[in-house]
Amino acid sequence: MKTGSPSAIRPFVGCRLVWLCLLVAGGLPRIDAAPTLHAWQRWEQVLTSTSAYANPDADVIVRVSYRGPEGRCIQGYGFWDGGDIFRIRCAFPTPGTWRWETECSDAANTGLHRQGGKVEVLPYRGENALYRGGFLAVSGNRRYLTFADGTPFLWTGDTAWAVPQRANDQEWETYLADRSVKHFTAIQVAPASEWAGPTDRQGQKPFTDRSCSQWNPAYWQWFERKIQRANESGLVVLVVGLMEPVHRYPEADQACRFARNIIARLFGNFVVFSPSFDSEVLPLTHAVGRAARDATSVHLLTQYPGTPWNEPTPTFSDRYYEEPYLDIAGVQTGHNGGHLDWCAHHAIEWVLHLYRHEPHKPIVNLEAMYDAQGETGWRAVDARGLGWRTWLSGACGYTYGAGDLPPKVPEGNGAIWKWVRDPEKYDYWQKALQWDSAFQMQHLHDFLASIEWWRLEPAHDLIRNQPEDITRRMVLAKTPAGDLAVAYLPNNEAIEIDLSRFPTPLRARWFDPGRGRLHSQERPVSNRGTTRLTSPARGDWVLLLRRDP
Numbered sequence: 001m002k003t004g005s006p007s008a009i010r011p012f013v014g015c016r017l018v019w020l021c022l023l024v025a026g027g028l029p030r031i032d033a034a035p036t037l038h039a040w041q042r043w044e045q046v047l048t049s050t051s052a053y054a055n056p057d058a059d060v061i062v063r064v065s066y067r068g069p070e071g072r073c074i075q076g077y078g079f080w081d082g083g084d085i086f087r088i089r090c091a092f093p094t095p096g097t098w099r100w101e102t103e104c105s106d107a108a109n110t111g112l113h114r115q116g117g118k119v120e121v122l123p124y125r126g127e128n129a130l131y132r133g134g135f136l137a138v139s140g141n142r143r144y145l146t147f148a149d150g151t152p153f154l155w156t157g158d159t160a161w162a163v164p165q166r167a168n169d170q171e172w173e174t175y176l177a178d179r180s181v182k183h184f185t186a187i188q189v190a191p192a193s194e195w196a197g198p199t200d201r202q203g204q205k206p207f208t209d210r211s212c213s214q215w216n217p218a219y220w221q222w223f224e225r226k227i228q229r230a231n232e233s234g235l236v237v238l239v240v241g242l243m244e245p246v247h248r249y250p251e252a253d254q255a256c257r258f259a260r261n262i263i264a265r266l267f268g269n270f271v272v273f274s275p276s277f278d279s280e281v282l283p284l285t286h287a288v289g290r291a292a293r294d295a296t297s298v299h300l301l302t303q304y305p306g307t308p309w310n311e312p313t314p315t316f317s318d319r320y321y322e323e324p325y326l327d328i329a330g331v332q333t334g335h336n337g338g339h340l341d342w343c344a345h346h347a348i349e350w351v352l353h354l355y356r357h358e359p360h361k362p363i364v365n366l367e368a369m370y371d372a373q374g375e376t377g378w379r380a381v382d383a384r385g386l387g388w389r390t391w392l393s394g395a396c397g398y399t400y401g402a403g404d405l406p407p408k409v410p411e412g413n414g415a416i417w418k419w420v421r422d423p424e425k426y427d428y429w430q431k432a433l434q435w436d437s438a439f440q441m442q443h444l445h446d447f448l449a450s451i452e453w454w455r456l457e458p459a460h461d462l463i464r465n466q467p468e469d470i471t472r473r474m475v476l477a478k479t480p481a482g483d484l485a486v487a488y489l490p491n492n493e494a495i496e497i498d499l500s501r502f503p504t505p506l507r508a509r510w511f512d513p514g515r516g517r518l519h520s521q522e523r524p525v526s527n528r529g530t531t532r533l534t535s536p537a538r539g540d541w542v543l544l545l546r547r548d549p
Contacts, residue, residue: 042268050111056080069096077264082217089268142360144396155397157186162196166419241277243288256291263295293325300327307334347389355394364397371437380437388488443516483547511542
């Protein structure tokens, strides 16, 4: 067996320098016939290794540079895909001619080293919002997420942790279609955690050894097709647990190598990556975060931090916040063992705490209390209410979940996220798809999509009649101009707002977050001091204040 030396490969240098050196050394590499595709759609190139390796994922490294119009440069890695096949993937951000060039740690491997070609990229003219807008980015003020073209991205997520492994193709398509029609914009998955089962639905193991060093391409080919179909359905995918692809916790070099290879495999997809998955902050977490940042400069990174129960501040999120690899300040306000007061506190105060942090980073609540059809908690009102609290306290995204193991609800198995397949169970996946709370996430999304939500800033201090009970505490966000405001009343007869900081008269209208209906009556509101606005009926309500035209 011939084995290359991964450590011998030099770091990436600037694309201009790479191509200048190639010209001096005797011209550009061989250019293949140029395929055509559209901007932001996944492209791939097959490479055939001329050498054999005992463990191709570990024994050889393939890097690739892409150079496009106006000097745009993207750098990434290739990955082994079985036998003598390696692949490189990309999604090109602009139309025009893009040229690619590989570099292999085993320079004698003529099938992988100094291969090159060009790709003609056309503008995308279709209807998929992802391909129209481009990969996710951070807004200029670092408060929210956008597409690459600057369009605000409204993160309405769903936890689908084990679904890629446990669902067959038809079930996956049913799931994607349902979440798309309900206007979810993101789903969250884990790649190969052993708690999801030793094999996928096809009977394939993710690795051929007990660790994560010997990849089984058949497993990952099926996994990546699920991700690709999610993107084609308009859904961004958050992939969590890069540092624990099988169990907690592999050696650092194995975890970093896994991160590099899974990112290379999904390099052309609309994905966000998280090294952690409900893990404490460890040196391994940061090592994998840095490895992930080395592997991609075009995808966003976050950390899925776990929930430090009943803490005044999100201590796990705080410990990640300053890391330079981190783009999104992920927070996990959590289930808290069913303590609704802790859940409400975390959704408000933890998000506010992160919102006040400087320098700013966009905040997404990646997991709050799920709906599990409970009676005193784990209900639809809990799932939706924590979403409204999160959004109006400074976050730019919220992820919903269906099913868990709540108190007093027997035989809970995970509904959606663990893909309960027994039709007799209360949380059978097809039943859980249609729970009221899922439709209420659509109501939340559609309400926010109808306004310029990205201009809202938390202003809870303007509420003058806050109850002491944290579960009934109201939240309010307004624009700096005072032309738009939204408040959430969990279970309150009325809200009293100091309107003196609104420079314009307003009109008030109530929205029912459970049924997704705007109340028919709208009333003018003067901006003269404190005003009391009474909700239409019992239950939770959303108040919309707009500038009076």
